[in-house]
Amino acid sequence: MLRIEDCYLAGSFTKTHGVKGELVAKKNGDLLERNKLESIxxxxxxxxxxxxxxxxxxxxxxxxxVKILLEDMDTEAKAKRFIGCDIYIPTKSVPDYIEEAEDLDPNVLIGFTYVDEEKGELGEIEDIQDYAGNIILVISIKNEEVLIPFADENFIDLDEENKTITMDTPDGLLDLYL
Incomplete structure (x- = not known):
């Protein structure tokens, strides 16, 4: 049986669309569209x-x-039960496209552990914010929400197997929060 830890969070169902069982999903990146999935x-x-x-x-x-139609989902009543449910894709089903930060869809990092090159593990990436093309990683450290820019020049390593990303956090940034 697959565990959530072995999957990417691809999105979540937010509402139904029409009366034939179609659902609307808020997506985390383009994993749902790009991979021509046969299942989720x-x-x-x-x-x-x-x-x-x-x-x-x-x-x-x-x-x-995106709009998603699941097999055997043919009524709005059946679809309503899925509103609020998260959608996952097994890691092994996602092509190995995470080679460099510039190629990386940052939304796949939700759930990864953020590791600072000097300070070590800081916490889990809880969300990704996009401010006019500036990607921000949202991490909770000691119950404090910390916003860290995701920039190519700060990227060091990505370990998909252990779900960690190592970065060189800009000097003084963590001191502002902690």
């Missing part, structure tokens, strides 16, 4: 449940969401 995993009550996607079952809606 849905977190239902803490367990990952696989669902198959018919051909052309994922369509872009706008820059932050």
């Amino acid at each position: 995993l849905v977190d239902i009550d803490g367990g990952l449940v696989p669902f198959f996607i018919p051909k052309k079952g994922i369509t872009s809606r706008n820059h932050s969401s």
